[in-house]
Amino acid sequence: MTQPVLSLNHLNAGYGQTEILHDLSLHVMPNEIVAIIGPNGAGKSTAMKSVLGLLNIREGSVELNGENITDTPAQKVIERGISYVPQTNNVFVNLSVQENLEMGAWTRPNGIEDRLQEMYELFPDLAEKRTQAAGSLSGGQRQMVAMAKALMVDAKILLLDEPTAGLSPKYRGEIFSTIQKIKGTGVPILIVEQNAKQALGVSDRGYVLVDGANRHEGTGQGLANDPEIARMFLGGGH
Amino acid sequence: MWDAFGFEFVNFYLIPGLVLGCIYALGAIGITLTFGILRFANFAHGEVMMSGAYIAWTIMALVGAAGIALHPLVALPFAAIFVIGLFLLCDRWFYKPFRKADTIKIVIASFGVMLIIRSAVQALWGPNQITFVPGIARPNAWLQSVTGDAGMMILMPNKHLWIFAGTILLVVALSYLLNRTRTGKAMRAVSDSPDLAHVTGINVETVIKATWIVGGICATAAGVFLVMDTQTLETTMGFRMLLPMFAAAILGGIGKPYGAVFGGLVIGLAEELSAYPWIGDTPLLSPGYKTGVAFAIMVVMLIVRPQGLFKGRSF
Helix, strand or coil: CCCCCEEEEEEEEEECCEEEEEEEEEEECCCCEEEEECCCCCCHHHHHHHHCCCCEEEEEEEEECCEECCCCCHHHHHHCCEEEECCCCCCCCCCEHHHHHHHHCCCCCCCHHHHHHHHHHHCHHHHCCCCCEHHHCCHHHHHHHHHHHHCCCCCCEEEEECCCCCCCHHHHHHHHHHHHHHHHCCCCEEEECCCHHHHHHHCCEEEEEECCEEEEEEEHHHHHHCHHHHHHHHCCCC | CHHHHHHHHHHHHHHHHHHHHHHHHHHHHHHHHHHHHHCCCCCCHHHHHHHHHHHHHHHHHHHHHCCCCCCHHHHHHHHHHHHHHHHHHHHHHHHHHHCCCCHHHHHHHHHHHHHHHHHHHHHHHCCCCEECCCCCCCECHHHHHHHHHCCCCCCCEHHHHHHHHHHHHHHHHHHHHHHHCHHHHHHHHHHHCHHHHHHHCCCHHHHHHHHHHHHHHHHHHHHHHHHHHHCEECCCHHHHHHHHHHHHHHHHCECCHHHHHHHHHHHHHHHHHCCCCCCCCCCCCCHHHHHHHHHHHHHHHHHHCCCCCCCCECC
């Protein structure tokens, strides 16, 4: 059996004394899009931040390609090839699009120019806006900048925290199709989404988080068609 | 027209205002960068600047004793190295331990650093002001004759020309650093969002060091230029500069280096021009109230437009 790229094993973690994740386990296989869905406050984003060493892990472990990276500081985690796009404030608003991408390449030793070209091919909208301040772009375009910025390193896995939050339906569709394009370049993706139905639609597998523990897991289609899950999360206007 | 008031206005108010403005601008650059990147108001900035000036003149005295007259601008880079070292040591000992604590702790720490540095300078060089035999700063003869022929005689001593040239050089270098180099862009990125910089993998500690280095060079230049202008070394000069420098940083917008340059020039000009006899024959504001002008501008800005003219961070 192939090894997971990223795995969270029986994680109990939280901020300070508050424990948010209880015995959470999940993994992402090579070339896979995995979605974490669940109600507000279920610990979806927290699960993602636990990978980056941004919170207190009491028990359990995080592994990248089988190597233990539990409690590794964010900067080292990123150097090891985990790229993270936060939900909000995910671009440097006063820097131009190109400067944002250059900052994304901070831990990349060389080949920045080539990588920039690849990103402009993957995100053609950004190529013509490369000298504009990222803060002047629309929400959807900012999200593109944030993803391109995260991909400037040779990412082993891309973590996306609610990439479509607050975006119009048109941009949501665009983001999801970009996510599939990124998968096509061979980068596995772990995605946290409120927008459960669309997220499961593009995902190979999904996990349903409730109260910091995984309640259900299955294939993207399987979860999307599961009546119980539909009743819980997919019915509303998300 | 020129003879009636132009001559007096330009030579006795406008040019001194711009000179003062350059000095404020250079000091304010360091304050605004520290505020933007390290997120605290560094009260010790003026004292570091003052100690840089003392070091520069000490270097000049030591070299002078060996029979070589050194121009202050030649001593400046050496003093800057000292100032950068001082900033980095202060950071290591007094600021770094509070990096993740409440801002007020690091602000109080900088207040302590301010008192430590001033006392150390007073202990080493004595508390009294040191005045250099002023000599008469003769206006640059070439500039005087060229502008005189054109009917607009400008009297500017060489030291003022040096101050202008030095300021322009430093601002151009700063702009190159911030817009063209990796470290400079990272400084802007950290100023923009330290959290995002952290999860982008940017080495924030390296950026902080770069900030102290840039702030140190500008602060030393400001200190040396001020002493070149006033011909006086005083242990309180840093503290006196602090208020107008903060006013300049706030006017331009916190975290905006170009804003700080613009703010510095405006504050310097406002202080000098406030003493111009705009109405009648007496100064509009007695020169004794000059410092009040910077304070008034700062208070008004904080009430009316706290983000500053260049849309900096507001608190």
